[in-house]
Amino acid sequence: MIWNPNKECMSRDEMSALQGKRLHKIVEYVYHNVPFYRHKLQEMDITPDDIRTIEDIRKLPFTTKKDLRDNYPFGLQAAPQSEIIRIHASSGTTGNPTIVGYTRKDIGVWSECMARCLTAYGVGREDIFSVSYGYGLFTGGLGAHNGVEMVGASVVPASTGNTEKHAKLIRDLGITGIACTPSYALYLAETMEKIGITKEQIKLKVGAFGAEPWTESMRAEIQDRLGLKGFNLYGLSEIMGPSVSYECQEQCGSHINEDHFYPEIINPVTLESVPMGQPGELVFTTLTKEGMPVLRYRTRDLCSLIPGQCGCGRTSVRMSPITGRSDDMLIIRGINVFPSQVESVVLSMKEFAPRYMLIVDRVNNLDTLMVQVELRQEYFTTTAFDTPAAIDELEKRLANKLRSVLSIGAKVQLKAPNTIERSQGKSAHVIDKRKL
Amino acid sequence: MTINQLSIFMENRSGTLIKALELMKKSKIQIIASTIADTAEYGIYRIICSEPTRAYKELKEAGVAVALSDVFAIELDDEPGRAADAVRTFSDAGLSITYMYSFLLNGKGILIFRTNDNEHAREVIILNNLKFISESDLSQWK
Incomplete structure (x- = not known):
């Protein structure tokens, strides 16, 4: 099924014309409402009148996560505060989260895009659909929620946590669809087995999985254990949230809602566009967003674009x-984690040397994070540390700080001075043992 | 009145204990008593030794995570009940013992402990006429 054939199956010429028109409008809009973009465009001697077709997008400047951070909290917001009806926040690299405000129209576009995803997965009015992304500042929960309401299915806002209760609801309510991270789906399967709920007792048929990378072998395992069909759901809060792209029944790439989010692939080093089909860094421009539009936002995700009409009938480009x-970001339990966030915590505590290591693993289908931190030699000149209680206190203090900065819990391990190898670069701060 | 104890931070993995001991051997430091307070992840190796200040300096130079801690050392007659009597004295005075261990030396029981209030502990030791060991006594044990 297709939610909006008018847009999802538009001819390529019509789509390009629509994108060109919308691009001109959004450039004009940010030029007049966001000083950051106006200055950038002025520096490059570009006016909104220079942007007429979608091909003109290559004249525009890029936007990075750093730009969002530097303009914290509302510097890139284009709409007046009176028009903003919701604010989400995602984790930042040095303490400042990225703030994204949405107007009423933005929430409407988001719901529409999410409805397109769910319809492609086969979700309709008769379904009972559980949203098990976290509800809160994270865009996953509420983003998926609005889409389920839009298609008219019954939404169960299960969120995360209390997995046993959730498993019972899936059985007792006859829940037919679920949106969650793929690792949570596996954890759910395990929980069901533990409490004796079998595949035959549940009616799940659709899984919308995203917010973290997953593989075909994970897909096969989830499908086998939960008896559903698993679909990819892609999104990022800087652009909108979940709903930027989605798999259809053909499952040969994820269709991008390109009438709202224009994709490009660039070489992350030269920043030049790469030929269609070649791999590189994914870049998005929001074509219709009012709250916080972004021009050529560098997602840092590496992939390629797939052109051509799909077997499902959609004409939209797929990723x-x-x-x-193309950077050192980790996704742990669906949350973005940068090693530099750990560094900022370590540097803020005088007990520690600026040497640390993140060890990421997946145990029983749940991501785990351990942070090793090296104690400073000077710490031992005091007698404060000579009881386990004192060291436990230090460990707890570090763990609490990490939790508040990273938004996820980390196990902490204190190391003696000079036992962590001096790093040769950013990646040397991470050991990722997950097999993905 | 207090003596210096070496406190070494050790991760729970093979090789850390022997490294510290080999260093002390090389520096000809005599270990008089030692004990390890351990948790799942690490241990704190507490050592009473001859020349603790020199030992501290040399261990530190070798990169060992070591600190000097002030602890009390009380000499007791080697008879049943003497430790109870000593601890009772501190307890009655409202002092808490943070940690404690003991050993025998030249036929005398030696009680090593740290308290939450060193000044108060000093008063109690003097008022009750307890026999304490001082830093200078340690070097005679070489």
Whole structure:
């Protein structure tokens, strides 16, 4: 099924014309409402009148996560505060989260895009659909929620946590669809087995999985254990949230809602566009967003674009699965984590040397994070540390700080001075043992 | 009145204990008593030794995570009940013992402990005429 054939199956010429028109409008809009973009465009001697077709997008400047951070909290917001009806926040690299405000129209576009995803997965009015992304500042929960209401299915806002209760609801309510991270789906399957709920007792048929990278073998395992069909759901809060792209029944790439989010692939080093089909860094421009529009936002996700009409009838361009990142961001339990966030915590505590290591693993289908931190030699000149209670207190203090900065819990391990190898670069701060 | 104890931070993995001991051997430091307070992840190795200040300096130079801590050392007659009597004295005075261990030396029981209030502990030791060991006594044990 297709939610909006008028847009999802538009001819390529019509789509390009629509994108060109919308691009001109959004450039004009940010030029007059966001000083950051006006200055950038003025520096490059570009006016909104220079942007007429979608091909003109290559004249525009890029936007990075750093730009969002530097303009914290509302510097890139284009709409007046009176028009903003919701604010989400995602984790930042040095303490400042990224703030994204949405107007009423933005929430409407988001719901529409999410409805397109769910319809492609086969979700309709008769379904009972559980949203098990976290509700809160994270865009996953509420983003998926609005889409389920839009298609008219019954939404169960299960969120995360209390997995046993959730498993019972899936059985007792006859829940037919679920949106969650793929690792949570596996954890759910395990919980069901533990409390004796079998595949035959549940009616799940659709899983919308995203917010973290996953593989075909994970898909096969989830499908086998929960008896559903698993679909990719892609999104990022800087652009909108979940709903930027989605798999259809053909499952040969994720269709991008390109009438709202225009994709490009660039070489992350030269910043030049790469030929269609070649891999590189994914870049998005929001074509219709009012709250916080972004021009050529560098997602740092590596993938390629797939052109051509799909077997499902949609004409929208598809993106391949994400193969990696062009920076050092980690996704742990669906949350973005940068090693530099850990560094900022370590540097803020005088007990520690600026040497640390993040060890990421997946145990029983749940991501785990351990942070090793090296104690400073000077710490031992005091007698404060000579009881386990004192060291436990220090460990707890570090763990609490990490939790508040990272938004996820980390196990902490204190190391003696000079036992962590001096790093040769950013990646040397991470050991990722997950097999993905 | 207090003596210096070495406190070494050790991760729970093989090789850390022997490294510290080999260093002390090389520096000809005599270990008089030692004990390890351990948790799942690490241990704190507490050592009473000859020349603790020199030992501290040399261990530190070798990169060992070591600190000097002030602890009390009380000499007791080697008879049943003497430790109870000593601790009772502190307890009655409202002092808390943070940690404690003991050993025998030249036929005398030696009680090593740290308290939450060193000044108060000093008063109690003097008022009750307890026999304490001082830093200078340690070097005679070489």
